[in-house]
Amino acid sequence: MVTTTMPQPSQRRPFSWGNPLTYALALAVAAISFAPVIYVILGGFRTTGQIAAEPAALPDPWVWSTYANVIRQSKFWAEVLNSTLIAVGTTLGVVVLGVCAAFVLSRYKFRGREALYTYFTIGLLFPAAAGILPLYLLLRDLDLANSYLGVIIPQVAFQLPITIVILRPFLAAFPAELEDAASIDGADRLGFFWRILLPLSRPALVTVAVLAFVASWNSFLLPLLVLQNESMHTLPLGVQNFSAEHSQDTAGILAFTSLAMMPALLFFSLAERQIVGGLQGAVKG
Amino acid sequence: MTTTGPTVLAGRADARPARPRPTGTSRAARTRRKWYEIIGLTGPAVIVFTVFVLAPMAFAVYYSLYRWSGYGWPTEFKGLDNYFGEYGAFKDPIFLDALRNNAIILVGSLVIQGPLALGIALLLNRNFRGRSVFRLLVFVPYVLSEVTVGIMWQLILLRDGTADSVLQSLGLGDLVTGWLADPSVVIWTMLFILTWKYTGFALILFLAGLANVPPELTEAAAIDGASWWQTQRHVTLPMLGSTIRIWIFLSMIGSLQVFDVIWVASSPAVRSLGASNTMATYMVDHGFNSREWGYGNAVAVILFVISFVAAVVFQRFVLRRDVEGALTTRKG
Incomplete structure (x- = not known):
């Protein structure tokens, strides 16, 4: 019933590389969680025209001015x-x-x-x-x-x-x-x-x-x-x-x-x- | 992290030797001083909590009996008309849609997030390299604000937007639909966004619960010849019971009050059709935006009663043993 916030002993078992399935799963879950965030960050480096033409692509070329404009806004x-x-x-x-x-x-x-x-x-x-x-x-x-x-x-x-x-x-x-x-x-x-x-x-x-x-x-x-x-x-x-x-x-x-x-x-x-x-x-x- | 500490310590506290008292103070003075300290230290918290959390609910009950534009003191008494009258909440199909949407979100969250997070947690419950980075990444959706999440998915799910083009490139173009525009689809889109946002939360809770299962137990089961699945089913899962039950409780309360994601990600037009409304968005639309304060407060009371009854029933019959000492009386 007691709540302590001390760091728990995480090293109870020795580290292992685990099996490939564990990694595949971990990677998939992490990707689904994080991909939309990456999309938002990268999207800021594209132009609206680029996004409309090719919704899922990398910035080409990279545009910095959009971020710069936001940062300049008081x-x-x-x-x-x-x-x-x-x-x-x-x-x-x-x-x-x-x-x-x-x-x-x-x-x-x-x-x-x-x-x-x-x-x-x-x-x-x-x-x-x-x-x-x-x-x-x-x-x-x-x-x-x-x-x-x-x-x-x-x-x-x-x-x-x-x-x-x-x-x-x-x-x-x-x-x-x-x-x-x-x-x-x-x-x-x-x-x-x-x-x-x-x-x-x-x-x-x-x-x-x-x-x-x-x-x-x-x-x-x-x-x-x-x-x-x-x-x-x-x-x-x-x-x-x-x-x-x-x-x-x-x-x-x-x-x-x-x-x-x-x-x-x-x-x-x-x-x-x-x-x-x-x-x-x-x-x- | 649970220890057996408190019970032991509480026992000791009862039996502790008499404290040396400063001479010259009477017993009455000491008692008076103790009460001053108690009142002085808890007073501010009690006042703030009472005035800003509990009192508003009492006012809501009172306001909900009137028709009121929000100015002056309410005078036009309507009894329970705001609830059951001809134009009462329970007669408004849009409100009933909101109730149904809350039910979809509540049940959907439990049956999708729970098993999903549990399965992932069981498979990942080992100390693999990179585990801390993984933990950081899956927790990101939970930490982002609901507004950020709503706008992010709104942009991704735009017609002919990123989601549609990804589906097409996977050869699943037939699935493409008006994710945010089609009234029969939009509530499921909302459920998807909420699942994306909150599954990581369940996962982290379950992984934390699993970390508290002593490895000796699973090792013993393995030595006795239990398969991996048998070990999970009969050793690990039962020990995770209290974590799962508390997650269900938190998820229920959260589902009943969903507001931000729906408000941001689905357009007011779609919402007003009842397609994606929840009790909370309906309440703000009617009470705050349309200035029907009496009616809005009636919706608030309905939301409160549903949540409170669900919470008390769940707590009484399911949670009792898990939070003993937290939500129930503890002898000390």
């Missing part, structure tokens, strides 16, 4: 900035609120503790989209529509249940002796939390942070409703706008789309271990 960079601001805000909010709640739920004994935990897990039982209309009305009445906070705060709220479910068993697994030792050294419970538990929890905190960041970076429905003002649009909204406004410019859409997915791909390849670890933690509850 709109693109504004959207990168908006996405980053919202994702960082969401991540900070989730981690701070989540770890505080998980700390109490794991290391304090009090009446109603399990009820409080169950209360948070209700959030896992229904889809976030269900509440989106009344949520929008609420944000509008609170004057949070068309603001970064109007996206950040609800995203923090949606992400709290899974964060607490991942963090609680992790924090609970530290032995009581650790707390007693800190207490003997004069630290009260908050001191123990701040000086000992937090630094030791880094792997779990990174996991929930990465999950929150990626969820925010990709989120579409909430920003679509809340951010009416185009100057506040995030990348997913920008990709959709661009494809709607330039529907004849296939090469341009492909270039814009591949640049928009670069940060997520880059971020993911750096943090893959944490994301997979976090998902494992999530399923193991």
